[in-house]
Amino acid sequence: MCGNEALAESAIIAGCDAYFGYPITPQNEITAYMSKRMPEEGRVFLQSESELAAINMVFGASATGKRAMTTSSSPGISLMQEGISYLAGAELPAVVVNVMRGGPGLGNIAPSQGDYFQATRGGGHGDYRTIVLGPSSVQELVDCMPLAFDLADQYRMTVVVLADGILGQMMEPIVFDKKPRRKLPAKNWALTGADGREQNIVRSLWLKEGAVEQHNYDLQAKYKEVEKNEVLCEQYEVDDAEIVVVAYGVAARIVRSTVERARQDGIKVGWIRPITLWPFPTEQISRAAEDLKIFLTVEMSCGQMVEDVKLAVAGKAPVLFYGRPGGGVPTVEQIFEKIKDLTIPAKQKG
Amino acid sequence: MKTVFTRTPTLKDCPTHYCPGCGHGIAHRLVAEAIDELGIRGRTIGIAPVGCAVLAYDYLDVDMVEVAHGRAPAVATGMKRTNPDKIIFSYQGDGDLAAIGTGEIIHAAHRGERITVIFINNAVFGMTGGQMAPTTLVGQVTMTTPLGRDVEYQGYPLQVSELLALLPGAIYIERCALHRPALIRDAKRAVKHAFELQVNGAKGLSLVELLSPCPTAWRMTPAQAIEWMENEMIKVFPLVRLKG
Numbered sequence: 001m002c003g004n005e006a007l008a009e010s011a012i013i014a015g016c017d018a019y020f021g022y023p024i025t026p027q028n029e030i031t032a033y034m035s036k037r038m039p040e041e042g043r044v045f046l047q048s049e050s051e052l053a054a055i056n057m058v059f060g061a062s063a064t065g066k067r068a069m070t071t072s073s074s075p076g077i078s079l080m081q082e083g084i085s086y087l088a089g090a091e092l093p094a095v096v097v098n099v100m101r102g103g104p105g106l107g108n109i110a111p112s113q114g115d116y117f118q119a120t121r122g123g124g125h126g127d128y129r130t131i132v133l134g135p136s137s138v139q140e141l142v143d144c145m146p147l148a149f150d151l152a153d154q155y156r157m158t159v160v161v162l163a164d165g166i167l168g169q170m171m172e173p174i175v176f177d178k179k180p181r182r183k184l185p186a187k188n189w190a191l192t193g194a195d196g197r198e199q200n201i202v203r204s205l206w207l208k209e210g211a212v213e214q215h216n217y218d219l220q221a222k223y224k225e226v227e228k229n230e231v232l233c234e235q236y237e238v239d240d241a242e243i244v245v246v247a248y249g250v251a252a253r254i255v256r257s258t259v260e261r262a263r264q265d266g267i268k269v270g271w272i273r274p275i276t277l278w279p280f281p282t283e284q285i286s287r288a289a290e291d292l293k294i295f296l297t298v299e300m301s302c303g304q305m306v307e308d309v310k311l312a313v314a315g316k317a318p319v320l321f322y323g324r325p326g327g328g329v330p331t332v333e334q335i336f337e338k339i340k341d342l343t344i345p346a347k348q349k350g
Numbered sequence: 351m352k353t354v355f356t357r358t359p360t361l362k363d364c365p366t367h368y369c370p371g372c373g374h375g376i377a378h379r380l381v382a383e384a385i386d387e388l389g390i391r392g393r394t395i396g397i398a399p400v401g402c403a404v405l406a407y408d409y410l411d412v413d414m415v416e417v418a419h420g421r422a423p424a425v426a427t428g429m430k431r432t433n434p435d436k437i438i439f440s441y442q443g444d445g446d447l448a449a450i451g452t453g454e455i456i457h458a459a460h461r462g463e464r465i466t467v468i469f470i471n472n473a474v475f476g477m478t479g480g481q482m483a484p485t486t487l488v489g490q491v492t493m494t495t496p497l498g499r500d501v502e503y504q505g506y507p508l509q510v511s512e513l514l515a516l517l518p519g520a521i522y523i524e525r526c527a528l529h530r531p532a533l534i535r536d537a538k539r540a541v542k543h544a545f546e547l548q549v550n551g552a553k554g555l556s557l558v559e560l561l562s563p564c565p566t567a568w569r570m571t572p573a574q575a576i577e578w579m580e581n582e583m584i585k586v587f588p589l590v591r592l593k594g
Contacts, residue, residue: 018432044431049457053424056417056454060428063415064395064436068428086418191413191429193436195392201407202415 003138004029004168007071007097007145007161012037013176014146016095017066018044020057022076025109026165027099030071051076055083055096062092063202065190067149069095073165074103074115078123084158085124088219089204091189093152095145096130097161099168102327110327111165113249116304119160120278127216129223130158131230132277134248138172140275150182155226156189162277164300166250166329226279233281234273237263238288241270243342246285246309247298248274251330255298258335267343277305285312294342298335299323358386360411367405371572373528373562374402377470378409380534380560381441384542385412388549390437395429397422397440399447402477403470406441420451423458426465437548439466444485445475448510452484455514459555462519466544467557469511471587472564480567484508487586492567507586511559515592521554522547522594525587527561529579533589540591547594556594561587 001009008030011019019034031047038045044061048054054070061068072080077098087094100115102108119132131151135141141163148159191200206212236259238244247255252273262269272288274281289295295317297306306321313319322338324330357363361382368374385391391412398406400419407414417425422440430438447455447469458465474492475481481494485507489498499507515523522544526537537560544556561583565575 018428020428046427046431048424049453052421053427053454053457056421056424057428057431059417059421060397060415060425060430061432062428063425064429064433066432068432082418083421090415191395191415192433193391193393193395194411194413199407199411200413203407205404205416207405 001171001174002029002168003141003163003170004099005033006138006174007141007163008033008037010142010145010176011069011095011149012041013178014149015067016043016069016149018061018068020046020048020054020068020070022048022051022054022072024073024076026101026168027071027073027097029168030097051079052082055080058094059083059087059092062087062094063090063191065187065192067153069097071097071099073099073101074112075106077115077118081124084130085122085126085128086204087158088122088124088128088130089126090202091156092202093156094158095148095152095161096158097163100162100164102325108327109165111250111300111329112325112327113164113251113300113304114325115162116277116299116301119162120280120308128219129226129278130160131155131226131279132160132162134162134275134277135167136249136252136273138167138170139174141167142174142176146177146181150184151230153184154182155222157226162249164250230276231279231281231283232275233284234275235270235284237270238272239270240268242268243294243296243339244288245269245271245296245298245335245339246274246305247271248277248305251298251300254330254332255335258332258339261332261336262339267339269339274305280308280312282308282312285309286314289313289316293317295319296338296342297321298330300329301325358383360385360391362409362411364408366409368402369566371563371565371575372402373472373560373564374470376528376534377468377560377562378406380538380541381439381468382410383538384545387542388545390545390549393435394437394439397425397438399440399442401443401446403441403443420446420449421454422446422451423454423463423465423467427458427461427463430463430465437466437545439468439545441468442470443476444469444471444473444483448484448508452510455510456517459514459517459520459557462554464548464551464553465555466548467555468541469557469559470562471559472562472567473583474564474567476564476567480564480569487582509587511557511592514557519554520557520593521552522556523592525559525561525589525592527579527584527589529561529563529576559587
């Protein structure tokens with residue numbers, strides 16, 4: 001079972017009622033898997049006419065209180081931004097998986113991390129946030145699907161699972177967790193037909209003077225709660241490290257191998273791996289910056305998450321970057337060379 | 351004294367924001383009456399468009415959602431597929447349905463979505479001030495066709511209902527108008543039929559196009575608007591049952 005199929009099965013176990021999607025590489029295994037499995041479960045699978053339609057089908061299903069998701073890859077996610085903004089405005093839960101590929105434009109179908117800005121800043125219009133999860137293994141991809149649905153329902157937000165072409169295509173042994181999870185609030189706001197009650201309205205338009213301003217303050221208060229409660233990150237040998245490498249997703253796996261090798265050579269290096277990309281582990285990185293010398297951020301892009309690392313470090317330590325964009329995948333050797341460069345004092349370099 | 355006419359309960363008793371002579375109020379009443387006569391208020395979900403009727407939920411006392419411009423048929427699809435027992439309708443203008451949402455309405459009809467679409471055609475983008483719509487008549491002066499619509503430059507009026515009637519998934523398509531009492535009665539029959547098909551589980555999309563006056567955007571008095579509809583608009587958009 002490849003990552004794409006595994007995340008699809010995990011979504012089904014997590015209670016996904018409806019899946020809407022449009023073909024795009026490198027995530028086609030998801031739509032194919034869902035087209036077979038969702039009807040077997042008596043649930044909804046529909047291939048939409050476009051990504052615009054897919055996200056709006058998710059919007060419709062979600063407005064009635066159902067768990068709905070869509071998946072795509074970078075160019076398709078761009079098309080969904082309108083719908084994601086409306087989901088944010090209307091406070092509807094949704095799960096969106098982006099199996100990232102190289103861009104901009106049509107780019108290529110190779111793995112990439114070029115959509116970090118789009119995912120964490122919100123690619124659509126307006127002051128809104130989406131929760132962004134950045135799994136780095138097929139098991140974590142599987143684990144983050146029920147979490148994504150729970151977070152979406154709890155906070156009435158879009159949760160973006162930011163994977164990439166490698167994770168989507170990779171095969172690894174996995175275990176599906178079927179344990180019950182969070183206790184979630186009832187969806188009293190859902191449109192179910194106003195039988196014996198007053199009408200429910202799901203809206204993002206507020207015309208009264210000051211109403212959108214207040215709506216935004218309410219959204220921001222909710223986002224603050226998410227920032228307070230939902231940060232996830234992993235740290236390894238940070239305490240005695242002279243260099244801390246920050247990376248997420250597939251890039252973090254390569255960093256992990258590199259750090260293990262560097263430690264064998266006696267280089268004091270550790271790593272921090274953000275699992276939630278928004279909310280970002282700002283506090284964890286800030287704490288590490290108190291007594292550390294150098295940060296190195298490694299990404300499969302020209303440097304996007306590095307901006308969040310810099311904000312977290314806040315000038316307390318140097319933050320360097322190594323990345324490869326457009327489908328380039330850094331190797332252990334390349335990152336190792338970069339780490340060694342940082343450990344050699346300037347005078348020895350001549 | 352015998353009551354011969356009363357406001358139907360699903361139409362809220364409140365002041366309107368629509369302009370004098372606008373057709374939306376009439377269209378809203380027809381939808382509300384159809385819902386009440388069929389007894390489906392408790393399981394109906396409506397979708398408001400972008401345009402003047404975005405506030406339809408202020409008048410129609412059913413569960414409603416407001417969605418992005420043109421996307422109502424996709425939202426309706428998501429609702430109906432996950433809630434086959436609910437009655438789902440979208441209420442869309444001609445900017446919404448015939449311009450930005452052409453893809454969504456064609457594919458919803460093409461898939462035979464079991465939804466009801468109320469399509470308001472007033473030949474302009476109303477809320478934004480009266481710009482040319484795909485449905486604007488040849489020679490019609492709008493905010494963006496100051497010299498009148500020129501077919502060589504802006505093409506011909508788009509007859510979406512005729513296009514949709516070609517699709518096997520569209521089971522009922524009819525065009526009615528709201529500018530004369532007799533026509534309004536006929537429109538009521540059509541709107542109710544479009545809902546009734548869905549209630550009965552008919553396998554496909556039903557759509558009623560309602561030609562509707564927009565005196566403000568047409569820069570006319572309400573009386574002139576009615577005359578213009580009678581003399582010009584129904585020639586281009588004939589009042590016919592196109593399918594079903």
